[in-house]
Amino acid sequence: DTGVSQNPRHKITKRGQNVTFRCDPISEHNRLYWYRQTLGQGPEFLTYFQNEAQLEKSRLLSDRFSAERPKGSFSTLEIQRTEQGDSAMYLCASSRGRQGGTEAFFGQGTRLTVV
Amino acid sequence: QQQVKQSPQSLIVQKGGIPIINCAYENTAFDYFPWYQQFPGKGPALLIAIRPDVSEKKEGRFTISFNKSAKQFSLHIMDSQPGDSATYFCAASRTTDKLIFGTGTRLQVFP
Secondary structure (H helix, E strand, O other), X not given: OOOOEEEOOEEEEOOOOOEEEEEEOOOOOOEEEEEEEOOOOOOEEEEEEEOOEEEEEOOOOOOOEEEEOHHHOOEEXXXXXXXXXXXXXXXXXXXXXXXXXXXXXXXXXXXXXXX | OOOEEEEOOEEEEEOOOXXXXXXXXXXXXXXEEEEEEEXXXXXXXXXXXXXXXXXXEEEOOEEEEEEOOOOEEEEEEOOOOHHHOEEEEEEEEOOOOOXXXXXXXXXXXXX
């Protein structure tokens, strides 16, 4: 499968715990995006990377959230001290970037439930 | 100015009908307008996209109509099938920038 891969698919955690999600983009894509989607809403932008550089962060991304993309390959999104309001689907998408095209392809998402 | 407004919130049609979903945007810097289809528990899947230099684009049973002066665009699904039952999201962006999504339209197609 050469699509965007996200792990885990589901995560249940207790409030206050830290969680980390992983995204493996399509191999030739140099842009990687993180979005959050709550029930009945459209995805909301969190942050994106051009290769290993984090170019933009949304105001939704509080200081409890951190994202990395070492070596411009896979990316991780960590949430520290989780709160019930963090419960959502976390989506990763990738695209070729300016030189290669705009189409963004999404992974299946990681559903986080904070209890 | 960053919002994309989508309507209706939900839509019910009979098999073979032509559901139409509408979106409107404010930011004239947007130059890329995709539509995504999402099934429960899955990530959004890119259906079709358009740029403002054309007024219509068709791919299979899916057609986007684009009105640049009105800052509106719509998705038409021809000969709709029960398998098209899903949530549809419009989005807008500047080329390769982040996508701004609408709130979604839940489509149900009955046999």
